Amino acid sequence: MNIPLWLWLATIGGLIGIIVLDLLLVDSKPHTFGPREATRWVIFYIALAMAFAAFVYVYFAPTYAGQFLAGYITEYSLSIDNLFVFLVIMSSFAVPVEHRHRVLLVGIVIALVLRGVLIVIGAEAIARFAATFFLFGALLIYTAIKVWRSHDEEPDPEGNALVRAVERRVPATREYHGTRLTVKIDGKRHITPMLLVMIAIGTTDLLFAIDSIPAVFGLTREAYIVFTANAFALMGLRQLFFLLHGLFDRLVYLNRGLAIILAFIGVKLILEALGETTSIAVPHISIVVSLGVIISVLAITTVTSLIAVRRNPDLIATNPESIAQAAADHGLALEELPEEPRGADPPPSG
Numbered sequence: 001m002n003i004p005l006w007l008w009l010a011t012i013g014g015l016i017g018i019i020v021l022d023l024l025l026v027d028s029k030p031h032t033f034g035p036r037e038a039t040r041w042v043i044f045y046i047a048l049a050m051a052f053a054a055f056v057y058v059y060f061a062p063t064y065a066g067q068f069l070a071g072y073i074t075e076y077s078l079s080i081d082n083l084f085v086f087l088v089i090m091s092s093f094a095v096p097v098e099h100r101h102r103v104l105l106v107g108i109v110i111a112l113v114l115r116g117v118l119i120v121i122g123a124e125a126i127a128r129f130a131a132t133f134f135l136f137g138a139l140l141i142y143t144a145i146k147v148w149r150s151h152d153e154e155p156d157p158e159g160n161a162l163v164r165a166v167e168r169r170v171p172a173t174r175e176y177h178g179t180r181l182t183v184k185i186d187g188k189r190h191i192t193p194m195l196l197v198m199i200a201i202g203t204t205d206l207l208f209a210i211d212s213i214p215a216v217f218g219l220t221r222e223a224y225i226v227f228t229a230n231a232f233a234l235m236g237l238r239q240l241f242f243l244l245h246g247l248f249d250r251l252v253y254l255n256r257g258l259a260i261i262l263a264f265i266g267v268k269l270i271l272e273a274l275g276e277t278t279s280i281a282v283p284h285i286s287i288v289v290s291l292g293v294i295i296s297v298l299a300i301t302t303v304t305s306l307i308a309v310r311r312n313p314d315l316i317a318t319n320p321e322s323i324a325q326a327a328a329d330h331g332l333a334l335e336e337l338p339e340e341p342r343g344a345d346p347p348p349s350g
Contacts (some may be wrong), residue, residue: 001064004225011224015112015231018048022105038242045236052228063287067220070291071229074219075264076240078212078258078296079233083241093197095176102179104199104238110202115209115230122213123223133273136214138265147258149199166196205234218265218272219290250309257301264293 049072057065068131086104095103105214125132166172177183181195209230216226268290309315 001060001222001224003222005278008191008224011228011231015235017262018235019105019109023102035243039238039241042057042236044245045232045239049232052232056225064220064222066287066291067222068223068225068229070217070219070287070294071225072232073291074215074261074299075212075229075233076236077261077294078215079237079240083237086204086241089200089204090197093193093200095193095197097177099194101238101242103194103201103240107201107233108205108237110198111205111209112231112234114202114205115213115234116227118209118213119223119226119230122217123221123226126221128218130277131273131277133218133269133276137266137269137273139210139214140218140262140269144259144263144266147262154277172196214269215262215265218269219287251302251305251314252309253301253305257297260297261294264297265290271293326338 005055053065053068053072056068086107090100090103122132171188171190173183173185173192175192176194177192179194180192181198182191184190184208199225213226213230216229220226267286271285274280275284
């Protein structure tokens with residue numbers, strides 16, 4: 001698959017254009033993002049992904065279009081699990097509801113840039129060492145086991161090392177000042193929680209990418225396909241957050257389904273590595289079979305979760321909102337900041 005420079009530039013330019021359009025149409029007037037608006041945007045981004053798949057089908061080949069679809073669906077499904085953690089992070093930072101969309105947008109842009117770096121590194125490693133697939137496959141199987149066992153564990157909303165380091169070294173305020181990232185107080189520049197939470201979202205996603213990017217490389221070796229699958233999945237993730245906000249606690253078997261998908265792709269990677277590095281005759285799992293397995297597992301996981309919860313409401317052991325609120329009550333993300341005097345902050349300037 002030979003990708004000309006103009007196509008890379010056009011793809012990246014198109015993604016930047018979508019981000020700008022999103023900011024102009026949605027964030028020009030901050031507001032609460034309701035389910036109806038979220039549904040329209042989810043449909044819009046899915047339609048964009050399908051249109052891109054059609055372009056790949058016509059411009060390159062049906063095989064690459066199938067690889068993109070399989071990678072896109074895999075990334076999108078794995079990202080659903082990330083949304084719960086994003087909810088905890090934003091609640092622990094007490095992000096105003098009307099600003100959550102912007103926080104997710106900027107945080108995901110940071111995540112996309114960081115993922116791009118990982119994709120370049122992964123593609124280069126695969127090009128030089130076919131045995132890299134053994135490492136990726138083992139990582140996915142290990143992750144699948146962890147995900148399977150974590151179905152009854154609560155997420156840890158403690159933030160991350162980068163955010164804690166920034167908090168310790170840079171003057172910061174606990175008060176939000178609209179969408180400002182920095183503000184002057186008593187003549188001194190402070191960073192606001194808005195900047196910290198964006199960093200937290202973007203860098204936390206990188207931890208998920210360490211698992212999900214090898215999963216897409218298990219479906220295609222083309223860096224362009226891996227990048228665009230990640231990009232389209234992440235671009236539609238914000239609206240999916242608001243659409244599924246009330247369903248997080250009902251998808252009780254989601255982790256089990258994601259674990260099966262990760263294990264399946266991990267086995268596929270190891271089989272391909274064996275086929276390329278040894279003389280052992282191993283079965284080849286086509287992209288059509290991979291796509292069918294991924295869609296089937298997601299469908300079965302969703303349906304069985306909803307049926308199980310309807311029959312036994314006690315399966316909803318904890319409410320994500322309650323966990324998130326507990327994190328906010330304990331001030332986990334902001335606990336290292338110095339207390340500010342009660343009352344209104346001095347008027348911001350600059």
